[in-house]
Structures are given as structure tokens and as C-alpha cells.
Amino acid sequence: MLSRTASQLYWMSRYLERAENLVRMLDVTHSLSLLPQSRGALTELAAPLAVTGSLDAFHARHSRLDSEQLFNFMALDQDNPASVLSCLRFARENAHAVRGQITAEMWEAINASWLEAKEMPRRGIPSVSAFFDWVKERSHLFRGATYGTLQRNDAYCFIRLGTFIERADNTARLLDVKSQLIAPAQANLMPVDAPAESAPDFYAWSALLRSLSAFEAYHAAYRDSLDGRRVTELLILRPDVPRSLRACCDEIRAILPQIEAAEGALDAGRHVKQLAGKLAVQLEYGSVDEIMALGLHDWLTGFLTRSARLGEAIRAAYLEAN
Amino acid sequence: MHALTLPAPSHYDEMLLPSGAIRPHYQPFANWLHAQTPEALAKKRAEADLLFHKVGITFAVYGDEAGAERLIPFDTVPRIVPASEWQMLEAGLRQRVSALNRFLWDIYHDHEIIKAGLVPAEQVFANAQYQPAMQGLDLPHGIYAHITGVDLIRHADGGYYVLEDNLRVPSGVSYMLENRKMMMRLFPELFAQYPVAPVAHYPTLLLNTLRHASVADSPTVVVLTPGPFNSAYFEHAFLAQQMGVELVEGQDLFVKDDYLYMRTTVGPRRVDVIYRRIDDAFLDPLAFRADSMLGVPGLLSVYKQGNLILANAIGTGVADDKSIYPYVPEMIRFYLGEEPILHNVPTWQCRKPAELDHVLTHMAELVVKEVHGAGGYGMLVGPASTAAEVEDFRLRVRANPANYIAQPTLCLSSCPTFVESGIAPRHIDLRPFVLTGRETTMVAGGLTRVALKAGSLVVNSSQGGGTKDTWVLEA
Numbered sequence: 001m002l003s004r005t006a007s008q009l010y011w012m013s014r015y016l017e018r019a020e021n022l023v024r025m026l027d028v029t030h031s032l033s034l035l036p037q038s039r040g041a042l043t044e045l046a047a048p049l050a051v052t053g054s055l056d057a058f059h060a061r062h063s064r065l066d067s068e069q070l071f072n073f074m075a076l077d078q079d080n081p082a083s084v085l086s087c088l089r090f091a092r093e094n095a096h097a098v099r100g101q102i103t104a105e106m107w108e109a110i111n112a113s114w115l116e117a118k119e120m121p122r123r124g125i126p127s128v129s130a131f132f133d134w135v136k137e138r139s140h141l142f143r144g145a146t147y148g149t150l151q152r153n154d155a156y157c158f159i160r161l162g163t164f165i166e167r168a169d170n171t172a173r174l175l176d177v178k179s180q181l182i183a184p185a186q187a188n189l190m191p192v193d194a195p196a197e198s199a200p201d202f203y204a205w206s207a208l209l210r211s212l213s214a215f216e217a218y219h220a221a222y223r224d225s226l227d228g229r230r231v232t233e234l235l236i237l238r239p240d241v242p243r244s245l246r247a248c249c250d251e252i253r254a255i256l257p258q259i260e261a262a263e264g265a266l267d268a269g270r271h272v273k274q275l276a277g278k279l280a281v282q283l284e285y286g287s288v289d290e291i292m293a294l295g296l297h298d299w300l301t302g303f304l305t306r307s308a309r310l311g312e313a314i315r316a317a318y319l320e321a322n
Numbered sequence: 323m324h325a326l327t328l329p330a331p332s333h334y335d336e337m338l339l340p341s342g343a344i345r346p347h348y349q350p351f352a353n354w355l356h357a358q359t360p361e362a363l364a365k366k367r368a369e370a371d372l373l374f375h376k377v378g379i380t381f382a383v384y385g386d387e388a389g390a391e392r393l394i395p396f397d398t399v400p401r402i403v404p405a406s407e408w409q410m411l412e413a414g415l416r417q418r419v420s421a422l423n424r425f426l427w428d429i430y431h432d433h434e435i436i437k438a439g440l441v442p443a444e445q446v447f448a449n450a451q452y453q454p455a456m457q458g459l460d461l462p463h464g465i466y467a468h469i470t471g472v473d474l475i476r477h478a479d480g481g482y483y484v485l486e487d488n489l490r491v492p493s494g495v496s497y498m499l500e501n502r503k504m505m506m507r508l509f510p511e512l513f514a515q516y517p518v519a520p521v522a523h524y525p526t527l528l529l530n531t532l533r534h535a536s537v538a539d540s541p542t543v544v545v546l547t548p549g550p551f552n553s554a555y556f557e558h559a560f561l562a563q564q565m566g567v568e569l570v571e572g573q574d575l576f577v578k579d580d581y582l583y584m585r586t587t588v589g590p591r592r593v594d595v596i597y598r599r600i601d602d603a604f605l606d607p608l609a610f611r612a613d614s615m616l617g618v619p620g621l622l623s624v625y626k627q628g629n630l631i632l633a634n635a636i637g638t639g640v641a642d643d644k645s646i647y648p649y650v651p652e653m654i655r656f657y658l659g660e661e662p663i664l665h666n667v668p669t670w671q672c673r674k675p676a677e678l679d680h681v682l683t684h685m686a687e688l689v690v691k692e693v694h695g696a697g698g699y700g701m702l703v704g705p706a707s708t709a710a711e712v713e714d715f716r717l718r719v720r721a722n723p724a725n726y727i728a729q730p731t732l733c734l735s736s737c738p739t740f741v742e743s744g745i746a747p748r749h750i751d752l753r754p755f756v757l758t759g760r761e762t763t764m765v766a767g768g769l770t771r772v773a774l775k776a777g778s779l780v781v782n783s784s785q786g787g788g789t790k791d792t793w794v795l796e797a
Binding site: 001002005006096097099100108112260262268318319 | 586588
């Protein structure tokens with residue numbers, strides 16, 4: 001496969017995954033901002049900006065941070081390169097450049113999403129929740145079309161690689177920001193791993209789980225009340241929760257050997273496979289006690305550094321080869 | 323049921339006789355049409371629009387900021403070609419394309435046709451499309467134009483005429499294929515009534531033609547595109563996918579040790595045949611336009627060493643130039659010893675003083691074209707222009723006569739077409755695609771373009787034209 005084609009397939013799925021995760025984050029922010037205790041809680045609203053590194057860009061354009069401005073900026077603002085709309089546009093542009101490598105169903109799904117999305121700033125949307133659901137639905141549709149129609153070849157591998165690299169990154173960032181928002185409030189009163197007895201904490205952790213579609217999984221796995229320690233374990237270490245870091249890294253490690261490789265020492269992907277293997281093993285044999293001992297934020301920072309290094313190695317080995 | 327506007331008696335209509343009676347080969351269609359409600363047909367047209375949009379069959383219009391991508395309007399009334407007409411067309415196309423390939427070989431080798439005094443030397447060697455780099459170069463099988471699109475029109479006398487030959491990078495074949503798919507999806511019942519010759523195997527024929535162009539054992543074929551912003555990008559991607567070959571851009575290719583390679587996820591891979599969809603001038607910045615970002619530095623030297631096939635070859639533009647067009651019937655006689663089956667449109671060459679006088683005097687009745695123009699740009703349709711426009715063009719022709727040719731205003735045939743008021747005659751042309759490889763092949767069909775404005779004779783998609791499915795009936 002052409003290196004450029006691989007790159008465009010990979011970024012197509014990264015941007016689509018990013019759009020989906022962004023609405024998951026906006027969704028949790030939105031539901032929390034409706035709680036009486038959170039009204040006007042600036043830190044909560046600033047979280048999506050912090051996670052996407054868009055704080056400065058937002059303040060350059062808007063004087064005041066409220067949920068409506070936040071939504072307009074992060075969802076529908078075409079001039080904001082980190083917005084949902086921009087992600088959908090980038091995804092579609094990449095798909096356009098490789099439409100010969102994807103099936104008609106995949107192209108139609110992603111193209112129709114963009115055609116509908118680009119009219120939204122002008123036409124308006126029925127409600128923010130409807131918008132969140134729509135983006136998730138379009139992402140599911142594309143993934144389903146990919147799963148159901150695309151030949152299991154390198155194109156399939158690079159698409160899935162993009163999905164899980166992006167998802168691992170997004171889950172780690174979301175967990176980092178949310179835990180920092182919850183933790184300081186509790187710091188004086190109780191340890192972070194104490195049960196979330198107060199209503200605000202319960203809602204904060206449950207909103208986080210819901211945004212990652214892991215609320216049901218939590219109850220199935222623990223059959224117990226919500227607490228930060230278990231949420232952390234679930235989202236980082238559980239292999240059976242599709243958006244957990246462990247699940248993403250397992251997928252990445254499984255995908256890499258399926259990519260067509262040159263023989264022996266010429267295989268530029270060897271370094272990538274090593275990095276991915278280390279990352280997955282660390283999660284496989286890690287424990288929540290170690291993570292808590294180091295501090296969740298520091299642990300996640302380390303994880304993000306290592307996953308960025310993996311992304312860089314993928315770029316060097318496959319996407320800008322020769 | 324349907325408001326069917328009758329065609330003007332001055333031109334040939336594909337469906338209706340001057341009396342308003344239906345031509346026999348359109349009778350089943352007319353019966354079917356009569357049984358449809360306008361609402362049902364409108365629904366089908368909306369469905370077609372939606373499907374084309376979703377599939378993204380779009381084209382870009384140069385100089386149109388807002389409409390970066392647009393749909394080519396698709397009309398659901400087919401153009402139907404009886405078997406006997408197609409047999410004549412096919413024989414004529416084979417003959418014409420064969421002579422054009424012989425002409426290209428000749429002007430890049432021994433110049434026999436020039437020595438024989440049939441084509442003036444300056445028309446060839448002073449032509450901007452003539453590539454001196456090609457002189458004396460032997461291409462495998464002597465093929466220059468592997469893919470040719472020939473634009474045909476049907477005149478008021480009912481005969482077909484060649485309007486122009488396209489030997490560089492003719493486009494539109496993807497619309498021929500997609501239009502057929504759409505018609506079969508929307509109106510399967512019509513295909514039960516008509517023996518329509520299939521066209522879907524075109525990509526297979528194209529791949530065979532490209533493979534045969536190379537002398538390599540198992541040649542690697544690629545499609546070279548300028549990229550997603552090109553007006554015909556959809557078609558480039560479509561053909562690459564249908565043939566199962568890579569769609570490459572210049573940046574994906576590089577030259578090393580006299581061979582051409584593409585950058586892949588498993589390292590460099592050799593390329594033997596390029597179906598290129600970019601013009602000569604952009605192919606190699608070292609040999610042609612230095613500012614080209616679309617090509618590959620060093621490509622020409624690989625080509626000249628015989629390690630690469632370009633389809634079409636470099637320098638084919640000299641044979642489809644409007645200044646060379648008047649000589650094609652002579653080429654057919656000279657190289658093949660045959661009488662042309664397909665006729666040229668009578669053409670005045672403004673570079674000849676006597677013919678220039680005629681053109682200047684009768685400009686308001688003529689179509690005047692730049693010899694190097696394409697896409698409907700840089701032309702005057704006399705009868706459809708204001709006196710001021712005619713006068714302006716007269717000055718331009720007088721200033722540089724050799725740059726223009728003129729033809730009578732042809733009555734392109736018309737075909738019933740859906741318009742706002744119902745169904746009305748609109749002018750059409752036809753572009754079949756001829757493939758030259760081990761043998762000359764073509765699918766029975768082509769792209770029918772339709773001028774959607776009433777009375778308009780300009781069918782180019784960039785000028786508001788649409789397309790129709792073309793049904794060649796099997797004998």
C-alpha cells in the first residue's frame with residue numbers, strides 16, 4: 001500500500017474517532033452543568049477546552065465561558081480546528097483522497113455525515129443531546145460499514161490502528177481531566193479511593209462512565225457503588241471494556257503483525273511492534289495500587305508520553321516511509 | 323400525461339419524427355413513459371440526485387469558489403442508439419483512431435505525411451503540443467493514444483460527424499458507467515424491454531490495454547492523478563478502484579537508477595505503466611514546467627529509456643489539436659488507403675487568407691474556436707451571441723488568425739429531456755471511448771452530454787451541461 005494512502009486511512013479514522021470522543025466529553029460536561037451544584041462551575045466547562053488544548057483559542061474569540069458558547073465553539077465552529085465539525089471535515093477529506101481504497105458503503109457513510117454536518121451551523125440543531133447522539137450514530141455507522149464490508153487487508157489494519165491509537169489517547173485525557181476535577185474537591189475530606197457517597201461525586205463518576213459507555217460494564221463488573229478507584233481500574237486495566245486503555249492497547253498489539261511487512265531486518269515495523277508490546281504488557285500486568293501509588297495524573301501523563309511515542313513510530317515506519 | 327414539447331423542425335430529434343410520431347426504437351420507451359405519473363418520475367429523479375450526491379460523483383468547476391464540488395445533472399431519459407448505427411460508428415471509430423496512432427508514429431519518426439505534402443510541416447513542428455523529446459523514440463507496439471475519446475454529433479441530415487478527437491486525457495467514462503448503474507437501479511423494467519449492450523466491463527478492457535502496453539512480464543499499473551482538487555478526481559479514483567490498481571500522486575513516486583518507484587508501506591515498489599491523468603507539461607519538472615508540483619523529477623528520462631509506459635504517450639496533443647483536425651480524413655486515406663467512414667465537420671482554417679475572409683464575413687453564423695481551446699472556453703457561437711460579442715471576437719481573430727478555426731453552426735441533434743416545464747428537446751453529443759492495445763476495443767456506448775439550457779449547443783459540464791445514459795441496442 002502507498003504510504004500516503006496508509007496515512008490518509010489512518011487519519012481518516014483518527015479524526016472520526018476524535019469527533020466521537022469529543023461529543024462524549026461534551027455530553028458529560030453538558031449533563032454535569034445541568035446539576036444545581038455545578039451551575040456556573042467554570043472548571044467543569046473548561047475541561048473540554050483543556051483536554052483539546054483549546055483554552056487560549058477559546059478566550060481569543062469569546063469573553064465569557066458558558067455552556068452555550070462552549071458548545072458553539074467545540075461542536076459547530078468551523079474555524080476551530082479542534083471542533084467536532086472540523087474533525088468530521090478532516091475525516092471526510094482524508095476519505096475523499098482514498099475513496100478508491102474504501103468501500104462505497106464506507107464512503108457514503110462518511111460523505112453523508114459531512115454533507116449533513118456542514119449545514120448545521122446555518123440550519124441549527126434540534127438540541128445538543130440530539131447532536132451528540134447523531135455524531136455517535138454516524139461514527140457507529142461508519143465503523144459498522146467498515147467492519148461489515150471492507151476486505152481484511154492493510155487498509156483495514158490502518159483504519160483500526162488509527163481508531164485505537166486515538167481512542168487510547170482520548171480516554172486517558174478524559175480520565176485525567178475528570179479525575180482532577182473530582183479529586184481536589186475531595187482531597188481535604190477523604191482519600192480519592194473512598195466510596196462516592198456525596199451526590200456530586202456520584203454524578204461526576206457516573207457521567208464519566210456514561211460518556212465512555214461503561215456505566216453498565218461497571219455494574220456488571222463490580223456490582224457495587226461507584227468509587228474513583230474502581231472507575232480507574234475499569235477504564236485503565238480491564239481488557240473487556242472496549243474504551244479502556246488496556247483494550248485499546250491489546251487491539252493495537254494484535255493489529256500490527258497483520259500489516260504486510262518487508263522481510264527480517266528490513267521490517268521498519270519492528271520498532272513499532274516493540275513499543276506496542278511494552279505498552280500492552282505494562283497494562284496487562286499493572287495494578288490499580290501501583291497507579292494510585294504513583295498518582296493517577298502522573299501515571300496518565302506517563303502513559304500519554306509513551307502512546308505519543310508509539311504514534312510517532314507508526315508514522316516513521318509506515319506513513320512517511322522511504 | 324407529460325407535457326412533451328416538440329422539437330424544432332430545423333434539427334434531428336433522436337426520439338421524434340418531424341410529424342411528432344415516435345421513431346420505432348423509442349416506441350417501447352414512449353409507451354412506458356406514457357404509463358408513468360409525473361410524480362413517480364419526479365421521485366425517481368430526486369432519488370437519483372440523492373444517490374449521486376451520496377456516492378460523491380462530483381466534479382469541480384474552475385473559478386467557482388462556492389461550488390467547490392458539484393453534481394453533474396443527470397437526465398433520466400436515455401439516448402437510444404439502434405444497432406445498425408452503432409456498427410457504423412464502431413467501424414468508423416476504429417478506422418479513425420488507428421489512423422491517428424499511425425499519424426503520431428509518423429510525425430515522431432520519418433514525417434512521411436509531411437513529405438507527401440498532405441499536412442504542412444509548420445502545422446506539426448510549430449505546434450505547441452508537438453514534443454521534440456519524442457522524435458525518434460520507439461514506443462512498444464507503436465501505440466501513442468491508448469485511450470481516445472471521440473466527440474460525435476448528429477447533424478440535421480441525420481448523419482454523425484466528428485466534432486473533435488481527444489487524445490490527451492479524455493475524461494467522462496466514469497459517468498458512462500455510473501449513469502448505467504443508476505438507470506438499472508431506477509428503471510429495471512426498461513432493461514427487460516430493451517436489449518441494451520452492457521458497458522460495465524470497461525475497466526477490465528482498460529486494464530488489459532494498459533498491461534499490454536508494457537513489455538514487462540507482469541507489469542505494475544498505476545493511475546496518476548493531480549489530486550483530490552482536480553475536477554475529474556472522482557473518475558481517477560473510480561477507475562483505479564475498478565481496475566484494482568494504486569491511485570498515485572506525483573509525491574508518491576520517485577526515480578532511482580533509471581526506474582520509477584512508488585513509496586509503499588513495505589518500501590519502494592517498481593512501476594511499469596502509468597495511466598496518467600495529468601497533462602504533458604506537468605509530468606516532469608526537470609523536462610517540462612519547472613513549477614509543476616504534480617509530476618515526478620526524472621520521469622522523462624525513465625520513459626526515454628523504455629523503462630516506463632505512459633498512457634497516453636507524451637506529445638499526443640498535436641494530433642487532436644483543432645488545427646490538425648481538418649487533416650484527419652487525409653490521414654485515413656494516406657495511412658490506411660480507405661475512405662473515411664466518419665465525416666469531419668467542414669472547417670475553415672483562419673490561417674488561410676481566403677478562408678479567413680469567409681470567416682470574418684460570416685462570423686455571426688459560425689462557431690469560432692481557439693485551436694488549442696478545450697472545455698467550451700474561448701469559443702464564439704455566432705448565432706447565440708450579441709453583435710458586440712461578435713465584433714470583439716472578430717478583433718481577436720484578426721489579431722491572430724492562425725489561432726482560430728471556424729465551423730458552420732451545427733444543429734446538434736436533440737433528445738427529450740426533463741426540464742421544469744415537463745419534457746422538452748435539448749441538444750446532445752456523444753463521446754465513445756476507444757482503447758488501443760493488443761487490439762482496438764471499445765464498449766458499445768459512450769457518454770451522452772446534454773445542453774440543459776433551451777436552444778444551447780454547449781454541452782460541457784463546466785458550462786452547465788448534463789449527462790444521459792446511452793443505450794446501444796444489440797442486434
